[in-house]
Structure formats: C-alpha cells, structure tokens
Amino acid sequence: MVTLAEVAQHAGVSASTVSYVLSGKRSISTTTRQRVEQSIRELGYHPNAGARALASSRSNIIALMIPLRTDMYVPVMMEIAIAVATTARLHGYDVLLLTGEEGPDAVRRVTGSGLADAMILMDVELEDERLPLLRQTDQPSVLIGLPASTSGLTCVDLDFGATGALCVEHLAKLGHRDIAVVGEAPAVYERHTGFAERTLDGLRSRAREVGLRVLHRPCEGGYDAMAVTLARIFDERPGTTGFVVQNESAVEPLLALLRQQGRAVPEDVSVVAICPDQVAVQASVRLTSVAIPAQEMGRYAVEHLVAKLDGRGSDEVVLIAPELTVRASTGPAPAGS
Amino acid sequence: MVTLAEVAQHAGVSASTVSYVLSGKRSISTTTRQRVEQSIRELGYHPNAGARALASSRSNIIALMIPLRTDMYVPVMMEIAIAVATTARLHGYDVLLLTGEEGPDAVRRVTGSGLADAMILMDVELEDERLPLLRQTDQPSVLIGLPASTSGLTCVDLDFGATGALCVEHLAKLGHRDIAVVGEAPAVYERHTGFAERTLDGLRSRAREVGLRVLHRPCEGGYDAMAVTLARIFDERPGTTGFVVQNESAVEPLLALLRQQGRAVPEDVSVVAICPDQVAVQASVRLTSVAIPAQEMGRYAVEHLVAKLDGRGSDEVVLIAPELTVRASTGPAPAGS
DNA sequence: ATTCGCTGTCGAAGCGCTTCGACAGCCTAT
DNA sequence: ATAGGCTGTCGAAGCGCTTCGACAGCGAAT
Numbered sequence: 001m002v003t004l005a006e007v008a009q010h011a012g013v014s015a016s017t018v019s020y021v022l023s024g025k026r027s028i029s030t031t032t033r034q035r036v037e038q039s040i041r042e043l044g045y046h047p048n049a050g051a052r053a054l055a056s057s058r059s060n061i062i063a064l065m066i067p068l069r070t071d072m073y074v075p076v077m078m079e080i081a082i083a084v085a086t087t088a089r090l091h092g093y094d095v096l097l098l099t100g101e102e103g104p105d106a107v108r109r110v111t112g113s114g115l116a117d118a119m120i121l122m123d124v125e126l127e128d129e130r131l132p133l134l135r136q137t138d139q140p141s142v143l144i145g146l147p148a149s150t151s152g153l154t155c156v157d158l159d160f161g162a163t164g165a166l167c168v169e170h171l172a173k174l175g176h177r178d179i180a181v182v183g184e185a186p187a188v189y190e191r192h193t194g195f196a197e198r199t200l201d202g203l204r205s206r207a208r209e210v211g212l213r214v215l216h217r218p219c220e221g222g223y224d225a226m227a228v229t230l231a232r233i234f235d236e237r238p239g240t241t242g243f244v245v246q247n248e249s250a251v252e253p254l255l256a257l258l259r260q261q262g263r264a265v266p267e268d269v270s271v272v273a274i275c276p277d278q279v280a281v282q283a284s285v286r287l288t289s290v291a292i293p294a295q296e297m298g299r300y301a302v303e304h305l306v307a308k309l310d311g312r313g314s315d316e317v318v319l320i321a322p323e324l325t326v327r328a329s330t331g332p333a334p335a336g337s
Numbered sequence: 338m339v340t341l342a343e344v345a346q347h348a349g350v351s352a353s354t355v356s357y358v359l360s361g362k363r364s365i366s367t368t369t370r371q372r373v374e375q376s377i378r379e380l381g382y383h384p385n386a387g388a389r390a391l392a393s394s395r396s397n398i399i400a401l402m403i404p405l406r407t408d409m410y411v412p413v414m415m416e417i418a419i420a421v422a423t424t425a426r427l428h429g430y431d432v433l434l435l436t437g438e439e440g441p442d443a444v445r446r447v448t449g450s451g452l453a454d455a456m457i458l459m460d461v462e463l464e465d466e467r468l469p470l471l472r473q474t475d476q477p478s479v480l481i482g483l484p485a486s487t488s489g490l491t492c493v494d495l496d497f498g499a500t501g502a503l504c505v506e507h508l509a510k511l512g513h514r515d516i517a518v519v520g521e522a523p524a525v526y527e528r529h530t531g532f533a534e535r536t537l538d539g540l541r542s543r544a545r546e547v548g549l550r551v552l553h554r555p556c557e558g559g560y561d562a563m564a565v566t567l568a569r570i571f572d573e574r575p576g577t578t579g580f581v582v583q584n585e586s587a588v589e590p591l592l593a594l595l596r597q598q599g600r601a602v603p604e605d606v607s608v609v610a611i612c613p614d615q616v617a618v619q620a621s622v623r624l625t626s627v628a629i630p631a632q633e634m635g636r637y638a639v640e641h642l643v644a645k646l647d648g649r650g651s652d653e654v655v656l657i658a659p660e661l662t663v664r665a666s667t668g669p670a671p672a673g674s
Numbered sequence: 675a676t677t678c679g680c681t682g683t684c685g686a687a688g689c690g691c692t693t694c695g696a697c698a699g700c701c702t703a704t
Numbered sequence: 705a706t707a708g709g710c711t712g713t714c715g716a717a718g719c720g721c722t723t724c725g726a727c728a729g730c731g732a733a734t
Contacts, residue, residue, distance in 0.1 A: 001451070003690060014714045019692060026693095029712060046449030050390025051690035054719050059387060064434070068419060078411050081418075085436045086405070094452065097401070097434040099422045112383030114338070115431065222619035249619065252589050256621045259593075282559035282586065284593045340720060351684045356722060363723095366682060388720035391689050677734075684726085692719085701710080 002045040011039040022047065053114065061094050062305055063116035065106060067123035068099040069187075073248065075276055076294045077122065080144065083298030084120060091306045093117075107133045118305040120144060124155075126192040140308040142301040146194045150317050154308075156300050159319035160195045163290045164203030164244075166324050167272045170288070171242040172210040175333035176270060179207070179242035180233045181216040182226070182250050189218055199246055199274065215240065221249025223256065230257050241269055241333045248275040255284050255329075266331030277325070286327040293320055339382040348376040359384065390451065399425050399642060400453035402435040402443060404460035406524075410585065412613055413631045414459065417481065420635030421457060428643045430454075444470045455642040457481060461492075463529040477645040479638040483531045487654050491645075493637045496656035497532045500627045501540030501581075503661050504609045507625070508579040509547040512670035513607060516544070516579035517570045518553040519563070519587050526555055536583055536611065552577065558586025560593065567594050578606055578670045585612040592621050592666075603668030609661070617664065625667040627659045 008015045013032060020026040021036040028036075039045075053059040064084050066077055085095045096116050098106045100123060107130050110116050117139065121130060124145030134141045135152045143155040171179055181203060183189070184196045200216060207214045215237050219229040229250075233240055245251050251273050255265060263269045265285050273280055273289040280289040300318065307313035345352040350369060357363040358373040365373075376382075390396040401421050403414055422432045433453050435443045437460060444467050447453050454476065458467060461482030471478045472489045480492040508516055518540060520526070521533045537553060544551045552574050556566040566587075570577055582588050588610050592602065600606045602622050610617055610626040617626035637655065644650035 001449075001690095004692095005690075015691080016693075016715075017713060020713085023692080026713085027711065032712075044445075044449070046446060048391070048690055049450040049452040050387050050394075050396060051719090052692080053387030054385070054391050054689090054721080055691040055693080057387075057692095057719075061433075066419075068423070074415050075411050078415050081434065082403075082405060082436060085434050086438060089436070089439065095434040096398075097418065097422050097432040099419060099426070101423060102426065108381075109383060112338075112381070113386040115386040223621045252593075253619075253621060256589075256593060256596075259596075282590075284560045284590060338720095341722095342720075352721080353685075353723075354683060357683085360722080363683090364681065369682080385720055388689090389722080391691085391719090392721040392723080394689075394722095675734100678732085680730085680732095681728105683728085685724105686726105687722105687724085689722085690719105692717105694715105694717085696714085696716105698713085699711090702708085704705100704707080 001048070002043045004045075004047070007036065007039050007043055007045050010043060011036045057114065058309075059114060059117055060092060061096050061116040062088050062302065063096040063098055063106075063110050063119040065098040065100055065119065065121045068101045073292075075248070075279065076292055079276065079294035080122065080298040083295040084302055087299045087302040091302065093302070093306070104129045104133055107137075111137045111139050117309055118142075120301045120305070124194060126194050126197070140305050142304050144297050144301055146198065146317070146319075148194075152315060153317075154304060154315045155317045156297050156304075157195065157319060158290075158292055158297070159322055160198040161202030162319075163274060163322040164199040164201065165206035166290060166322050167244045167274070168203050168206040168210065168212060168214075170272060170324055170326075170330065171244070171270060172207075172212050174242075174270060174330060176212070176242035177333070178213045178237055178239045179215070179244060180237065180240045181214060182229060182243060182245040182247060182254060183216055183218040184247045185220045186218040196246065203244065213237070219247055219250050221247055221253075223253040226250045226253035227257055230254065242330075243269065243271045245271060245273045245275075248273065248279050251275060251279065251283055251287065259284075265329050268334055270330035270333070272324070272330060280325070280327065283329075285329045288325065288327045288330040290322045290324050296320060338385070339380045341382075341384070344373065344376050344380055344382050347380060348373045394451065395646075396451060396454055397430050398433050398453040399430045399639065400433040400435055400443075400447050400456040402437060402456065402458045405436040405438045410629075412585070412616065413629050416613065416631035417459065417635040420632040421639055424636045424639040428639065430639070430643070441466045441470055444474075448474045448476050454646055455479075457638045457642070461531060463531050463534070477642050479641050481634050481638055483535065483654070483656075485531075489652060490654075491641060491652050492654045493634050493641075494532065494656060495627075495629055495634070496659055497535040498539030499656075500611060500659040501536040501538065502543035503627060503659050504581045504611070505540050505543040505547065505549060505551075507609060507661055507663075507667065508581070508607060509544075509549050511579075511607060511667060513549070513579035514670070515550045515574055515576045516552070516581060517574065517577045518551060519566060519580060519582040519584060519591060520553055520555040521584050522557045523555040533583065540581065550574070556584055556587050558584055558590075560590040563587045563590035564594055567591065579667075580606065580608045582608060582610045582612075585610065585616050588612060588616065588620055588624065596621075602666050605671055607667035607670070609667060614662070617662070620666075622666045623664040625662065625664045627661050630657055633657065 004015050008018045088095050119141040122144045124143045126148040146157045188196050217229050273287045277291045280287040341352050345355045425432050456478040459481045461480045463485040483492050483494045525533050554566050610624045614628045617624040
C-alpha cells in the first residue's frame with residue numbers, strides 16, 4: 001500500500017506539501033504541484049481513509065438510514081438511496097447504509113464513533129425516537145419526512161398535505177362527489193408515519209371545503225387485500241366514483257379489479273395515484289398522478305448536508321410543492337351519480 | 338468526545354487494558370473487566386472508527402456495489418441490500434453503498450484507501466471490467482451473479498440454468514408444446530448480464546430434450562411494451578400456450594393483457610414467473626414461480642466474507658438450486674393445441 | 675527453597691494523515 | 705539600501721487506537 005510519505009519521497013518534497021497539493025488548503029507552485037500529481041499517478045496512490053479520518057476528524061461519509069421493512073414504497077426508497085449515493089459521490093462523500101432496525105442506537109453509534117460526518121433519515125415517524133439524539137448532537141442531519149415538531153431540524157419532503165388537497169380538487173373539478181382513499185397498510189398508520197396522516201388531513205380538509213365526501217380505508221398491497229378493501233368501499237358507498245390511491249402496490253390490483261367488475265376507467269370511475277412517475281406510466285391505464293420526487297429529495301438532502309459541513313446553510317424545512325399530471329385515469333364524473 | 342484514555346483513567350487502568358477488554362485478545366481478570374465495562378457505560382464511550390481503522394488496518398466495513406440503473410429487479414436489489422446490511426451488523430460490520438456508476442474505479446478506490454475490508458458486487462456481467470482488479474487484490478469479495486470465468490472468485494447466485502430447465506419441465510409435464518419466454522429488457526442482454534443468458538440456455542437445452550418449441554422475446558417492463566411483445570408472440574406462434582416470464586415488471590401487464598384478450602389463466606394459457614415470492618403471491622393470479630432467493634444470497638455473501646476476514650473459508654461458487662412453487666397460474670395445456 | 679510457567683497488566687511505538695508555526699527567498703514600497 | 709509583506713515549503717506534533725514485548729506476582733513443580 002502506497003503512503004503519503006512514499007509519494008513525497010518520489011516527488012522530492014515533504015509529506016506536508018503532498019497533503020497540501022491534495023487538499024488545496026495552501027498555495028503550491030505549479031511546478032511542484034505537477035511533480036506531485038505525477039508521482040501520485042505513477043505510484044497509484046490513494047489516501048488511507050482511516051488515517052485521514054483520524055487526523056482531520058472528517059470521514060467523508062454520509063450515513064443513510066433506510067427502513068428495514070419493505071411494506072411500503074420500495075421503489076421510492078431505492079430511488080432515494082441511489083440519488084443520495086450518486087450526489088454524495090459528486091461531492092466527494094461515500095454513503096454508509098444503515099437499516100432502521102437499530103433505531104436510536106444507530107444514531108448514537110454513528111455520532112459517537114465518527115463513522116460518518118452527517119446522517120440522512122428516512123421513514124420518519126411523528127414522534128420519532130431518534131429526534132432527541134439528533135437535536136443534541138452537533139452532527140448535521142436531514143430528515144426525509146416530517147415529524148410532529150421540526151424545531152432544530154432540517155427536513156425535506158413532498159408536501160403531502162397539499163398533495164391530498166390537490167387530488168381532491170382535481171376530482172372535485174371533474175364533478176365527483178363521493179371519493180374513496182385507498183391508503184397505506186394499517187401498520188403505517190399505527191406507527192404514525194407522518195406522510196400518510198398528512199395526506200389524509202390535507203385531503204379531508206379540502207374535501208370539506210369543496211363539499212366532497214371522503215371514505216378512507218387503509219390497504220395492504222396486493223390483489224387479495226385490495227379486493228377485500230374495494231368490496232367494503234362499494235358496500236359502504238355505492239356511489240363512489242373517484243379513487244385516490246396512496247399505496248402504490250395497490251394501484252395495479254385496483255385497476256384490475258375495476259376492470260373485472262365492468263367499471264371502466266375513467267368513464268365510470270376515476271383514479272388518482274400518489275406514486276413515482278415511472279409507476280404511473282407503466283400501469284395498465286396511464287395514471288393521473290401526483291409524483292413522488294424521490295430523486296429530488298435525495299439530492300437535496302445530500303446537498304444540504306454538504307453545505308452545512310462546509311459551514312454554509314442552516315436548518316430549514318423544505319416542502320416540495322406537489323404537481324399533478326393528468327393522464328388517462330381520470331375524467332368527468334358519470335352523469336347518473 | 339470520549340476517548341479510550343479517558344475510559345482508562347476513569348477505570349484506573351491503562352489504555353491498553355481497556356483496548357484488550359474491548360477486543361478480548363488477551364485475558365483480563367473479571368474484576369478489571371467489569372470495572373472497565375462500567376466506565377465505558379458511564380461515560381458513553383464509542384471507539385473512534387478512524388483511529389481504529391488506522392491502527393488495526395481494519396475498517397469493519399463491507400462495501401456493496403449496486404447497479405445504478407433501475408431497469409431491472411428493483412425489489413430484488415433492495416431485498417439483497419437489506420439482507421446484507423442486517424447480516425453485516427450481526428457480525429459487527431457496517432455497509433458502504435457504492436453505485437455501479439464508478440465501475441472499476443470504485444474498486445480501486447475502496448481497495449486503495451482501505452475504506453472497506455471486503456466487497457460485494459451485484460449486477461455482474463459475463464466479462465466484467467471489475468474482475469481483473471478483484472483477482473489481483475487480496476481483499477476478499479463475493480459476486481452476486483456469475484461471470485464467464487470464476488477462477489479465483491467467489492460467487493453466489495441462483496442456478497439460472499437449472500431455473501430455466503425447471504420452468505420448461507413444468508410446462509412440458511402439463512402438456513404444453515409451444516412456449517414463449519418474456520425476457521428482460523434488451524439492454525440487459527446487450528450488456529451480457531449472466532443470469533439472463535444462463536436462464537435462456539438452460540431453458541432452450543431442456544426444451545430441445547423434451548421436444549418443446551421456445552420463442553424468446555426480450556421485453557421492457559410496463560403495459561405498453563408488453564402489449565407489443567405479446568402481439569408479436571401470438572402473431573409468430575399462434576399456438577403458444579405457455580409463458581415463462583423473467584422480467585418481473587412485465588408479469589402483471591401480461592396477466593392483464595391475456596385477460597383482456599379473453600385468454601384465461603391457467604385454462605387457456607399457463608404462466609410461470611421467475612420472481613421473488615412476494616411478487617408471485619401479490620399478483621392478480623397467484624403465480625406458479627421460481628423464487629429468487631434474494632435474502633439468502635445477501636446473507637450468504639456477508640457470511641462468506643466474514644469467514645474469510647477471520648481467516649476461514651475459501652473461494653467457491655455456490656449455485657442455489659431453484660425451487661418451483663406451483664400456484665394458480667399453470668395448468669394442463671388445452672386439448673385442442 | 676528455588677525455578678519455571680502462567681496470568682494479567684502496563685508502557686511505548688507506530689498506523690498515515692492533517693495542520694500549525696516557522697522560515698527562506700523574493701518582490702515591492704519606502 | 706532597508707523594512708515589510710508575500711508565496712511556497714518544511715518539520716514536528718498529534719489525532720485515538722492496537723499491539724508487541726516486558727514484567728510483576730503467584731502457584732506448581734522440582
């Protein structure tokens with residue numbers, strides 16, 4: 001393994017000079033710099049990460065905590081993870097993958113050991129156990145999601161409240177009076193994941209304003225669960241003509257079931273989904289949807305952290321405005337309803 | 338930040354003693370050990386990762402390289418990543434997430450800098466550019482996937498050759514004579530990803546043995562692409578009664594299209610999928626499928642690496658035997674065919 | 675009683691890097 | 705001609721840990 005000292009010797013300069021060439025923290029003459037860079041290339045030198053971390057108290061690693069469970073939004077998670085990893089590399093950082101399993105202990109471990117310089121947390125609950133720790137450490141962090149109180153925290157998320165409202169507005173404008181919300185799995189509500197509740201709140205309050213009736217039903221993904229949920233919905237509100245689907249793994253089953261029951265989309269029933277665009281366009285009916293901007297959130301999280309680590313930037317909460325794209329799954333409410 | 342020295346002072350022992358308590362590499366009297374452990378707890382000590390890595394040349398980190406592209410098997414990737422992270426933690430390792438984007442450079446960077454002690458590579462191509470580097474470094478690695486030559490490498494993968502054969506056998510036994518294979522996206526074949534080709538080979542050679550005709554068509558995921566592909570298939574081989582689907586994002590579209598065309602599954606047409614069990618049971622028809630053992634592969638990869646880092650274990654290629662689960666999407670070939 | 679071999683603990687060196695203060699040499703302003 | 709200010713380079717200290725050799729103390733074997 002090639003060391004700094006060997007590079008220095010090869011280039012005929014001192015170790016500190018090589019270090020300054022690498023970091024750019026002091027000015028170096030062009031000739032010296034080139035000589036050093038040449039030596040680095042010839043010897044195939046890579047700085048030792050541990051030594052660097054020890055001396056500088058900087059690991060150049062960002063920790064990403066993803067939920068262990070796979071009961072929701074797998075593609076979204078993946079997209080965020082990839083955006084985080086890619087953006088981090090652009091700024092010279094690597095990404096450490098933590099699962100939610102360890103919970104608060106993972107936060108303690110990472111901040112205590114200097115494993116990472118900063119953290120990104122996903123799957124944030126309203127009263128998340130990890131928050132107190134984040135508030136008291138001076139390590140920067142970004143939440144992807146929105147807890148009950150955001151004081152002293154930085155968060156990014158889609159504005160799910162506005163998203164819910166937007167879906168309602170769209171359906172209301174088309175003349176629908178009775179809509180059903182196919183929500184996330186019950187477990188998601190039970191652990192008070194912010195986004196699911198906020199969607200519902202936004203949706204209900206706008207519905208009240210525009211005089212629209214809303215029936216909300218949590219739903220596991222998959223065909224069988226959706227079949228049961230759908231039956232209940234039509235049982236309770238036979239006049240339902242609009243659907244808002246938040247659980248993306250319920251989208252395709254819903255479409256299939258409606259088709260099977262002879263209800264045409266969008267002639268008889270309209271469907272709005274909250275899902276990544278890719279899912280919306282690959283579905284069997286091109287879905288009117290509000291996109292989940294996974295990449296944007298991942299990128300933002302990293303860039304905010306990098307800014308903070310560079311001494312720029314401050315705490316803030318960024319709610320991304322939802323955009324609804326009209327595709328082929330929504331249309332005017334049928335006359336008779 | 339609490340240091341080893343502070344713990345030592347608090348416990349009234351030397352720093353090295355604390356270190357030995359932590360590592361267990363020398364025997365320590367019970368009383369001393371307890372005193373030290375008490376101090377560690379009281380002070381909330383966490384060893385500094387950089388210092389530890391520097392002194393021991395061990396980072397306790399395993400690098401996981403996942404493909405950047407999301408054109409295939411997102412849930413499988415995610416499942417593997419989570420299994421890797423979870424298993425790694427069990428053995429005291431953390432996971433560094435690398436994207437395929439950097440290619441061979443990532444391998445160089447990681448081995449050169451001592452960032453990680455070992456690597457797991459996914460999305461392996463037959464003649465992967467990263468392989469020469471892996472062969473020449475002494476850092477242990479595991480490939481999830483199978484390249485053209487495995488000498489000097491450790492690999493785990495589902496036995497896709499046997500998987501293809503198994504699918505054919507199942508359909509043959511049910512009396513099907515003409516089957517179609519809905520493959521991965523063309524790009525997957527173009528970059529010579531091993532598993533896709535091996536599936537096809539296994540499938541074709543068994544088909545030859547049992548006298549079955551096979552038509553293979555690559556297919557992007559999604560409804561539109563599947564519609565085009567399906568039309569071509571029936572155009573060319575109207576007598577097709579069996580399908581093997583490798584691209585999991587084509588499964589649901591295929592089922593929907595068949596239904597739409599009035600072809601009943603499994604009465605008129607049988608479908609076998611190669612996909613995670615979760616996908617198979619959540620589909621609109623419970624699918625007869627060969628499972629992709631994502632968790633098992635992830636776990637195996639980590640455990641093999643840990644063994645190697647502990648000086649146990651050796652190079653080997655593990656091909657997991659496929660298991661076909663019969664569900665509701667396959668049945669006897671229709672009489673007239 | 676002396677030697678031998680344990681067990682448990684300590685001190686010190688060193689891992690490879692960053693960074694601070696020092697300073698040589700040169701140019702500009704007086 | 706001299707002082708002052710730059711620019712570019714160097715040496716040394718130190719980051720927090722692991723690990724090696726040394727050795728004190730003790731019981732067992734001679």
